[in-house]
Amino acid sequence: MRVPLLRTGVGAAGAVAALGAWQLAATAGPLADSPLPTAADSIGTLARLFATPELWRALGDTVVMAIAGLLLATVVGVVLGVGIGTSPLAMHATRVPLEFLKPIPPIVILPIVVLVLGPTMAMGVFLVFFGCFVAIAVQSAAGVFDTDPVARATGRSYGMGRGEILTRIVLPSALPYIGTAIRVAAPTSLIVAVVAGLLGGGPGLGQSLLLAQISGDQAQLFAYVLALGILGLLVQGLSQWGERRLLHWHPQYRKEIR
Amino acid sequence: MVFTSSIPARTSVARRAGRSGTPRWVLIGTEVLVPIVLLGLWWVSSANSTNTFFPPLQVILERLLQLVQTPTFLVDVGSSLGNLLLSFVLASVIGVLLGAALGLVPALAWFVEPTIHFFRAIPPVALVPIFVSLIGFGNETRILSITLAALFPVLISTMDGIRGTEPTLAMVSRVYRIGWFDRLVSVTLPAASPRILSGMQVSLITAFVVMIASEMLGSSTGLGAATLLAQQSFAIADMWVGILVLGVIGYATTAVFTLFRRRVLRWYLASQQQEKNA
Structure with a gap:
């Protein structure tokens, strides 16, 4: 118990030191003349941004694009993957x-x-979908392909139909693959949603970032990047937690807990 | 004991037997034919296309042939590829060195790890506007943002790979009194190389994405800039040429890296195969 505590403390000290180095570099260091804003300025701007509706609207747009695209990619990817995994011809x-698109x-x-599609939400959703569905399809296919043939044969001996074998044996055994694919795709979906705003002119945090850069508001630019970092950490943590939570019954995850 | 160990054996036998049904030549035939059919479909269905956004494939390919002979296009491709390769090599070298240092000195890793994870959580493309606003639109901005974005996957996987090495390896090398440098070069790094190379693969894709993004954000050279410029000036065929060439570059760099990885990790892949068949 004492070692993790010490570790957290050292890590926090490291983060504080990094912020201190940033502050020092922007005020007294070699970068004092460059347009680099100080750490205090950026964090202050971020705190002020959190009180504005603009930030929350941009955040909402980005998250909605990421989630909608990810859901679409999951549905299409899993259907495609199950098809590929069950039929050698389709594979x-x-x-x-798929190898070319990957x-x-x-x-x-x-x-x-x-x-x-124009600079719209639909454009962002489509880009997220395109960025995630191939990996999910390939992983689901691998999961279906990896089903224990003995379990499959047992199902057949018990007189299960093809549909029943698919829903009760093949899909459950492929779920960890699908879960991992979605966990890996979650940060990607966020990145693509930001790219859609930054380069495609779509709504969301990417656009806010671009506007801050064009208007030359350095503190705001850094504040948005900090906000993106926090969002990224949240997405990573949530998808890891969700995967463990939803798949705790699978043998592959039961081992870890023990 | 006997029962539990016999089940996986039976499973692996059943798996190796494979599924018969469709003859092998049909499968290989479809694998070869499908891409050809898809390309053919694109060619035929777009042949008389009047849709401005989807010109005939023939027009795109003819435009590609024209563009390949112009020096500006070649300079664009060269500058993009050069930035990509230089930054990827830089990121790999720095990433492995830093990752090895962090993997070997736990106290140092504890100190910087939360900060590193925060940086990694920032979408890599978001770093481009920062460098543009700090340094301007020069080529060094592009190299710097690509390198930094590609650094984190290598760094983190090197750190994890070194930490995850078999403890017996360290003990054996200590018993043989191998010096720390020799141990690092000929024991620890090779043992961590599968993880390091997986990280490098992620880095390569990140570098590719940031390369395009850094060119699309207000730069005037590079394939990404040329493609976006063509889109904005409604030179649709030029835009499609850019998309196709970028797609081929993305595919080719990954393919070359996969070959390299397979060559470097031959011993590891062989041992894995052996384990699977056992």
């Missing part, structure tokens, strides 16, 4: 297109998407 047919980030297709 071979989709391998090359390393291509949504920022590549951003220009055409902005042109077709």
Whole structure:
């Protein structure tokens, strides 16, 4: 118990030291002449921003885009993945297109998407969807493919139909793969939602960031970046917690708790 | 004991047997044919397209051929690729060095870890406006933001990889009185290399995204800037050329890195395969 406590203390000291170094660099250090705002200024601006409706509206827009896109990607990805995982023909047919799409980030297709859908929420949702669905599909397919054949055969011996085997054996056993894929995709969805605002002109925190940069308001720019960092930490923590919470019954997670 | 150990054995036998049904040549045939059919569909369905946003594929490819012969396009591609590779190499080297230091000195890791995790939580693209406002629109802004964004995945995976090495390895090397430097180079780092290379893979994709973002935000050189400029001036074919070339670069860099990873980690992948078959 004492070691984790010491560790937290040292970590907090490190964070304070980092803030102190920032403050020092902006006031007295080599960066004093550059437009770098001080840490106190940025945090003060952030605190003031938290009291304005603009920040909350931008935050809401970004989160809604990220979640809507992620949900869409999950539904499409899981359906596609189950299809790929159950049929070898579908797996071979989709391998090359999926392998090609996998390393291509949504920022590549951003220009055409902005042109077709305009700088709207729908554009952001589509970009998030594009950025997440391939990974979810590939992971679900791997999960379905990894189902214990003995369990499958047992189901068949008990006279289960194909649909019942799918919903009661294959899907539950693939859930950890799907859960991991969604946990990994959650931060990505947030990043893409910010990119949609920053480069695509869509609503949300990305746009606020761009406006702060264009208007040259350094303290506000840094405050928005700090807000994004806090949001990112929250998303990471929540998705980890949610995954553990929802899948605690699966053998793969039971081991960890013991 | 006998019963529990026999179940996974039976499972692995059943798994290795595979599912028959569709003959193998049909499967391989579809794998080869589907991409060709998809490209063909794009070609045919867009051939007489009057939609401004989706010009015929033929027009796009002809434009690509024209553009490849112009020096500006080649300079754009070269500057993008150069920034990407330079920043990725820089981020990998700094990331491995810093990560090794943090992995070996726990007190130091405790001190900076919360700060590092906060930085990693910031969407990497959001760092670009900061550097633009601090340093301006020069090329060093782009290199700096790509390097910093790509640094964190390598750094964190190196740290975790070094911390997660088998304790027996450290003990054996101490028994053999291997010096700390030799131990680091020939025991600890190789043992952590699977994790390090996974981190580098994430870094590469991050670097690619930030490369495009840094060019799209007010820069005038680079493929990302050219693509966005084409979009804004309604040069739709040029925009599609940019999208296609960027897509191919994204795919190709990942493919080359996967080959590199497979070569470096041959011993590890082989041992994993052996474990699976056992």
